[in-house]
Each structure stands twice: as C-alpha cells, then as structure tokens.
Amino acid sequence: MRSREIRLKTRPDGAPGPETFELAEVEVPSPAPGEVLVRNRWMSVDPYMRSRMIDRPSYVPPFQIGRPLEGGAVGEVVASASQDFTPGDTVMSMLGWREAFTAPAKHLTKLDTRGLPEQAFLGAAGMPGLTAWVGLLKIAEVEQGDTVFVSGAAGAVGSVACQIAKAKGCTVIGSAGGAAKLEFLREIGVDHGINYREEPDLAAALARVAPKGIDVYFDNVGGDHLEAALSAARPFARFALCGAISQYNDLEAAPGPKNLFFVIGKRLKVQGFIVSDHHAEAPNFLRELSGWVGDGKLKWRETVDHGIEAAPGAFSKLFTGGNIGKMLVKLGD
Amino acid sequence: MRSREIRLKTRPDGAPGPETFELAEVEVPSPAPGEVLVRNRWMSVDPYMRSRMIDRPSYVPPFQIGRPLEGGAVGEVVASASQDFTPGDTVMSMLGWREAFTAPAKHLTKLDTRGLPEQAFLGAAGMPGLTAWVGLLKIAEVEQGDTVFVSGAAGAVGSVACQIAKAKGCTVIGSAGGAAKLEFLREIGVDHGINYREEPDLAAALARVAPKGIDVYFDNVGGDHLEAALSAARPFARFALCGAISQYNDLEAAPGPKNLFFVIGKRLKVQGFIVSDHHAEAPNFLRELSGWVGDGKLKWRETVDHGIEAAPGAFSKLFTGGNIGKMLVKLGD
DSSP states (O other), rough: EEEEEEEEEEEOOOSSSSGGEEEEEOOOOOOTTTEEEEEEEEEEETTHHHTTTSOOOSSSSSOOSSSOOBOOOOEEEEEEEETTTTTEEEEESBBSSSEEEEEEEGOOOOOOOSSSSSGGTTTSSSHHHHHIIIIIIIIIIOOTEEEEEEHHHHHHHHHHHHHHHHHHOEEEEEESSSSHHHHHHHHHTOOOOEEEOSSSSHHHHHHOOOOTTTEEEHHHSSSHHHHOOOOOOOEEEEEEEEEOGGGGOOOOOOOOTTTTHHHTTTOOOOEOOGGGGGGGGHHHHHHHHHHHHHHTTOOOOOOEESSSGGGGHHHHHHHHHSSSBBEEEOOOO | OOEEEEOOSSOSSOOOGGGGEEEEEEEOOOOOEEEEEEEEEEOOTTTHHHTTTTTTSSSSSSOTTTOOOOOOOOEEEEOOOSSTOOOOOOEESSSSSSSSEEEEEGOOEOOOTTTGGGGGGGTTSSSSHHHHHHIIISSSOOOOTTEEEETTTTTHHHHHHHHHHHHHEEEEEEEEEHHHHHHHEEEEEEETTGGGGGGGHHHHHHHHHOOOOEEEEEESSHHHHHHHHHHHHHEEEEEEEOGGGTTOOOOOOOOOOOTTHHHHHOOOOOEOOOOOGGGGGHHHHHHHHHHHHHHOOOOOOEEEEEGGGGGGEEEEEEEETTTEEEEEEOOOO
C-alpha cells in the first residue's frame, strides 16, 4: 500500500511556510509479527506542534528533519499481525501526519467511541478536552460562582474550557478574534465575549464586562492577554497557563507582562501545566464529559480541511485564527 | 512629652530622597481612658513601605502626606490608662516612625520576648521571619532534598529563608551584593553564594552552582533574578514571590522576564503572597523558630542606625544594598 505523508523539511524561522514542509510518498510495509497497519481517517493539528519544530530540549523531543511529523490521528486497522487488533478496529495513534502506516501494536489505542463521532477524540473528547478539564479543575481549581476568563475561547481547548466553567456554575468571559467566533461563543453559552481584534485595550474590555475582576484565568494566548488578566485579577485569583499561541512564531522571545508585580500584591497563583502529565485523569474526564454531552451542556465545532496535502495549511490556520473549534484534516474519502 | 516623628512630605518619583521626608516635633498627649503612651526603643524600616508611598489601591492603604509614616516598632509603656498595660511593659506596634505616641490599647501587643532580644521581633522573630517561614513552607512547600534559591539572601527575610531551608535539609543558593554579604551567607550556612554584582549572567551563575537546576525559588528581588530562576528551574519547581526590590523605585513598570514560557514547559507554580494573610501561623512559626535558635541553626544580623532623624537614610539603604540582615533604627539612648 502507498501512503503520502508530511515531513519536516526545514525548521521554521517565524511562521511556518511552504518551505517548512515536504509531501512524500512511501510504501507502507505489511505488518511484521506484533505490528498493525492503519489507514488514518482523521488527523489533528495542534498548537503544541509548533514548539516541537524547534531543536531544543523540551518536555517532548523535537521533530526530526526529513521525518514525518507526529500528532494525534484516528484511523482504521487494515491488516493486523497482533492479537490485540482486528481489521476494522477504530484506533487512535500519535504517529500523525500520514495517510497510512505500520507500527507496533503498543503505539495504538483501540477507540471506544461511546456513541460520539470518532474525530471528537482528537478534540473535545480527546487531548484538547482533557487539557481544558485539567487546567480548570486541577490547576485553577475552579469553583461555583467564580468569574472565569478564557483566552483563545473559540479554539479546541478554549471552547471546552468555557463550557466546563459554565457547567460548574461560573460566569464565563471568552476572548476570540472576529464576529464568527464571537457568535460561536454565544452559542456555547459564554456570558461575555471579547473580540480582541476590536479592543485596543484588553484590560479595559475585561474591566467593562467583569467590573469586579476575575477569579480564574485560563490562558491559551499569552502576551497582552496575560497582561490584561493580571490587571483584572481579583486577590487570590488562579491562573492556569496552558499555551501562549500569540508568541509561538516570535523570532525573539517577547518580554513578559509589565504588571507581573500583581502576582505578589494580589497573591496570585500562576501555574503552568501540560496535559501529558495528567493522562491518569482521562477516565474521570470522559465520565464527566459524557454527562455534559448527554445533558446538552457541551457542544463542539470542527473546522475541517481535506487531504494530507492540506495539513500544513490547516496547521498555519491555528496561528492566523483561521479555525473555529477543533482544526482537523480529513483523510481518504 | 515631646516626640519627633518622620512624616511623608511628598510622594517619591523614583528613589525616595530628602524631599520625601519631613522631621516634625509634636506634643504627645497624656493617655485618655483606654489609651497608652509608649516611648519607642526600636523602629523598623522595611521594603514594603516603598509601595505605601504610592497613592494607589493596594492591600494596605497608602501613607498620607503630612502624616507620620507607619511601620513596626518596639517600645516601652510610659503611661497607661488601659487595664491591659502597665508602665514598663515592652510593646510592639505598627504606628511607626516616631519617638513616642499615644494610642488606643488595641493597637499594641505586649511582647513576650522568650529570652530573645526585643528587637528580634522586628526581624527574625517578627514579620520578616514569619514571611520567610510562610513563603518557604506554605507557598513553595519546600521539602527535604530540594535545591532552594533565595535572592536578597543577606536581607532580613532572605537570611532567615536560607536558614529555614538549611534546617529543613535543603541545598541552599543565596544571592547578595558584595563581599561582606557573601561572607555573612557563609556564616549562616548557605551552600553556594552568588555575588550578583560580579555576575554578568545570573542564569550562568546559577547553572554553575546548581547544574541540575533548582526546585524552589524564594524571590525578594524580581527582574533579572526572576528571569535567571526561570531558566534554572527544574520541572515542577515552585516559586514563592515575596518582593521585587529591584523594581520598587522604577519610574516606569519594567517588562517581565523574557522566558516566562518556562512556566508552561516546566510546569512551574509561581505564587505571590503577603505575610499579613498568614498571621494565624505566627504561633507555629515562633515555636519552630525557638527550636532552631536553641539548636544554633538560626542566627541573625542587624544593621543599626541611630536616632529618628536617621530613619529616612536607613530606609534608603534597603534599596542600595546598605544593610546586612535586618535594618533597624535605635531610638532614645
């Protein structure tokens, strides 16, 4: 079987462009004993992949030049030389940006979709959803009655964070760029949407919708959003730092917020986290998620591009604001 | 009785200077029923007083122009119209920069010195000591075996923090400016002293003495010290932000550290705190402190200036590095 895949061609300097990626076609070997051949139906592009394009020590090793990019994918077992998998099984992998591949069975997880669409396990029911759940409940320790600010609120993680906060009885402020995203925030029950593209002063915008300040900040954006949240924070507010997408393509490290002194004066807790430290919580998350989905309290949106060759463009959309909800690439038919 | 006092004359723009302060002489009234007349023997100058010179909402109200500055003092009851105090009692107050005063009894605390010098209750056994104890144990949750970095390590708070960390079985790195302070750090058992005035690259200095990184950072300084600590942090390190003395006299808010992204990648917990939220812990702190003092594990140093008129200069020394250990002003004989 032939498969096309996207490889890292050069390490990006700033925003990844066409020179960053390379489309290649390979022959997929038949599975050796213990191996499985999978054809992907969906692949995920996620902001954290940007940091893996840099050659530096980090919590995940960097992508290698000339090798296919890695990331979450959902596919179907085509051939199996493992007793754990049967052709037709729906499986999840982290082997990413390729149409098909052969890999040891231990790299695959059989997917029990519990009646949800399979691609939801790359979004609301998968890593992005768990990220939102862990950040809000375990890191920021959100409580009923809190005023919660979520940046990147229309994205895969942010939109779930907003809805979990609503389900927990919070007032939710979400920031996103553009009218279509603001409309989406209204649909998912966000109390106050902030269109950051139309707000020259984010701190003033926050003060307008949350005159008493915020108790929790879930940060996907960094930069001026973080600075505004520090200004808006109430005493003892908790910040869960999840990402800083505004800075991932910076050529030089941007200075931090000018009002970091609020961390002391307001006794803030600012804590970073990475979802892979919390995989043990996945069953608890999925149990709670199922309840919310059943009650109509948790919805999701997908932005879908088609074909493996569309993956680099889909990835770039994450940084230009081109996606609402989970950005996915549909492979095959 | 006559008393001299230091009043706030103008709000400082940058470093406080002679124009900031005013020496005045007043008649101290005899105590009305429920009041007490106190002659101070020691008064404290502390870095947090700088922020009270600015007219802005904060966790403590700003000092008022034309009014005496407030702050910790230890003195002796001279006359009492309260059944709770007797002439000769040693008392602590927060009414500050004055030789003598009359005040309602509720503003005074009778001091049980437990065999310690009375002025220690303005330093290691008082608010600065409690600050070190709370920051290390309650905020940074220090544990045996941790590598702990303390900035401003030769100051009133920092020198106690270093010794508490040693008493808890940690490896301690302390930064301070100048040879005399580094010698003091050796005397109190600090494992690695960093003379920041001779280190063009603080992160490199930290990497030299702690090649495996730091688990805890106790920050009194902010600025480049905080940036270096972020670089040196191990995954899951805890930062207790206590002060940022390098920035208190800044005319414009300085940008934050350029490497704040480490908070996410290293999953750091960065938490600010203010000792006044933790006064309920004072008995626990004093019990533990007494043990350490008895075991010779906790020592302190004082820098003492004399006379109420010396108080503004003593205060300025906090920002120019002119003090080792607790900066005090001795009043009276």
